[in-house]
Amino acid sequence: MTKRMGMTGSVKVVDGLSVVHGIALEDEQGIGALTLGGYVREIAARYGPREAAVIHLDGQVVRWTYDELYARSLQVAKSLIALGTGKGTRVGILMTNRPEFLAGVLGAALAGCVATPISTFFTPSELEVVLKASGVSVLLLERSVLKKDFAEMLAGLEPEVMAAQPGALASRRFPFLRYAAMIDSDEPLGMIETFAAFRRRGAGVAEELVLAASDAVTPADPGILLFSSGSTGKAKGILSAHRGVCLQLWRWPQWYAIRDEVPARTWSANGFFWSGNFACALGGTLSRGGTLVLQRWFDAAEALDLMAKERANMALAWPHQWPQLEAAPNYQDVDLSSLVYVDMHMPIARHPTVNSTWREPGQAYGNTETFTLITVFPSGTPEEVAGKSHGEPTAGSTIKIVDPMTGATMPLGERGEIAVKGATVMLGYLGIPLSDSTDGDGFLRTADGGYVDAQGRLFWEGRLNDIIKTGGANVSPLEIDEVIRAHPDVKVSQTVGVPDELLGELVVSCIVPVEGASPSAEAIRDFAKEKLASYKLPRRILFVAEDDLQTTGSSKIKTAELRKLAAERLAEV
Template identity: 55%
Template sequence: MGTETNAESVRTLSIVSGPPLSAEPGLGQLTLPGFLREVTALYGEREALVMRTAEGTTRWTYTELWERAVEVARCLRACGVGKDSRVGVLMTNRAEWIAAVFGTSLAGGVAVTLSTFSTPPELEHLLQVSCVSVLLFERRVPKKDLAAVLSELEPEIGKASPGTLRSAKFPFLRRLAMVGDALPDETIDTWDAFLAHGHEESRELVEATAAAVRPSDAAVLFFSSGSTSRPKGVLSAHRGVAIQLWRFRRMYGFAPQDGIRCWTANGFFWSGNFAMGLGTTFASGGSLVLQSTFAATEALELMQAERVNFPLAWPHQWAQLESAPNWSQVDLSSVRFADSRTPIAQHPTVSGQWHEPGSAYGNTETFTITTCFPANTPSEVTAGSSGEPLPGVVVKIIDPLTGDVVERGERGEICVKSPTLMLSYLGTPLDETLDAEGFFPTGDGGHLDANGRLFWEGRLTDIIKTGGANVSPLEVDDALSACPGVKVARTVGVAHETLGEVVTACVVPREGAGLEPGEILAFLRERLASYKVPRHVLFFRDEEITLTGSAKIKSSDLRELAAVRLRGQPPTRRPG
């Protein structure tokens, strides 16, 4: 009855650790005030951002960005903001957004980033649960006058004096200010009027406040994208946010001599764009080329005029750029850092081969990435994975029913420990979110291979269970995206009496593609096992696919829409 020593008999569990955080190169100051102070010291007179509007062009150096953030901080302190006070920032990507978020941190407060995509009921909910005491917003965003929206939500705004509020509906909200034209009744402060409140506030006091911020202090409150439910408030510490701002510079492999000029129109109120776009650019001494709202034609002109070399976009935006009427006319020869798989890398004026650190996995709860491979990692190393654990990170895969760690290679729920893990969900103690070992159960499905690489397979709730087999919609989506004529694809499971669910492909075709279900299915049958091939193919228009602000498709909405379409409709005929 001896102990078995045969290597084949040893169970390898699905748990893997990255290097210690202390071994991570390139980390600087681990607070937002410290980060901004450090990059200002390093890159002072280099351009930090440029914003073109109908009123003119704004360009700030790093020194000017620091001064604008100090200006906001002085005003916030004059308005009573102190340690842990929450300041809402409700704007598109613009210079004032960046000054407001960093200014809040310099004042010791917590920046609450709010989505301009929010409907009035959603905004009401966000303001109530976030408990902001000051709201800084942009008056006019696409299709909305936010001053009018806020005044409808609470007519008492500005009744006592401009920009003030005493409200039972929003009991913590005391002051509002906006970027944009003044209101006729002047019930809300303009940006200039707001900043004037801080002129008498001591600059030395702001500097001292910024220096007193600690890495463990609360820094930001971001909201998840709400693809399946109401957005969750995710409270993060300075340490976690700053680690990711520095880390992305290393993952992209950028240095000051690269002269990074990053264009993006994706909201900085999503943690991914904040860390990838703003963090990577500032950490490497580059310049942000801001576009407040995505418009493909304008974006291409902006990239050309500002000699952008690092464009960041979501897949649906790449498709729109490629379809823009000026696509073939613009000069994009400055672009150097665009993944070779994106349409912009195939533009006739773009040359060179570059691969982004796209083999990655992360969550808002960990302020983005926990696993990743650096840019230009060979494909034989990434192997289609979502990367390997980053410094300080531990990943395990558990059986979601029993909580037991599964064997290596088995599928289960991804759980992570990370130095960038959130302080808590808003209103929920952290011990009610983590398991007994301190891991965060992500709700995502995946597995670890023998080399410790993570393979993400989508939300556990999105896994399609059909006829006793499990189908990953991501695998089908990947195959669909390679099909000629397919612009956007999302696979969902629709309830079925005998099979449980049926695999259903929802496709937005490219303009003029003339796709037929049969040719799509024929294409997929060459690439997927028969049980993974969709039983139905449904065609949609762009506007019928509901996206969150971070370009995640709302799978619950799409599943419901697909179910309505399929009622009384026979299955798509399969070829072969």
């Protein structure tokens, strides 16, 4: 075994094999409480009077300090205990990004419950699946989200909701659900109470009882239940331990290189019910005493105004949202000079008032099953160290590359399937024995392809079923799209493999042009030819509308559907 000094310690590479170990967990710095109840108590003790969150809501501006965040979370915990919840009881949090989401999740943790954030993008049928699978006993919901009425949706799924008295549901469809309350309505709906009524339930519960419940939770206990929005099939329930979630919350400000003298004021409109935004936004902000600038859902013009008014210095957005911000009618007039933690190569960094030299820690790899990153190079890592890799293992983590068919560990440098093990890996999928998800050595097989090099760096090449096998060679769509997206006339590029009798698969790039641009296929190929080997060049280029790209709830393009569309388009020619 050889060692190399990584960014945070010694990375160990097993000689001759594709196995890389991160530094020992006990050697990691900057980690605090390892339960979510302990986390909110610690940040409140550290940053009490500082502003933790702000939201502009219905013409009002609501600001919570860290002390208020703890007090509101404590209030939720008291009411949950009064309802009879116990250690491990699952509490559904069906809300957009608003302060009550934070109090709901952290309050559930203080009470010893398992917080279960639920996506507000779900349709009635998806919500039914998740409520059944999660087994939530208490549901705290936001009734009105855009055109959706989740109270009516719940009543439509289970008519007994309308007939039952508040707090007295006995549902055959959702046999574990006993109670529901709305945070944004002054009138109950059947058995669904108002939030005011929910809070009154906990009036007689002592804080000491909540703290005793919080202290009874261990880092190994289940802490968060999330549902992935995978590219195929139904949402999967992914259960994570308190330790894994809290480790990531403490790590993100380190990965972001947040300076103590410039705490993050983070604008975010992407759902906290996804592990990425939960860990990046909440951890990157609250763990260092920053402020969450909340937006319930993404609206580009409103987001820009919000960033300016609240002097946000960090902006977290998905790739497709940057062009929407640029296209907003107020983009040229808004003052974004407060932005510091925005990648210097992101579109918003071109704004005339922005002057950023910061780099996002984009050389990283992870998923919901690892509660975000399991390999990373922090912001500011020199290019000669990071190269084009996707980082080195996090503390306490091990990465290995295996043969997708046999599971045998691959020789160092050879491609295969990425398998992971570590402190942030999930406790398991709901309804599936952990042994069915891991190999004999306890590694989670990710179905992602890649390799590791002699420096202990991971190179991720995309989903195994997305890697294109053309003319006997393996081609990574990620590499092709990284090149094509740099063309000034390209808004979105997604490359797929389409079955071909001669080559096995044809490399086809599906491109959404920038509005008003009309690039030719030849121009795109000539542009890509400068950086891609000939066998990696797309044989065909299809120009598609953005509406043609079906996406998951977390805005990942459904490549299987796109592959089918591309095959149909080519067959028409």
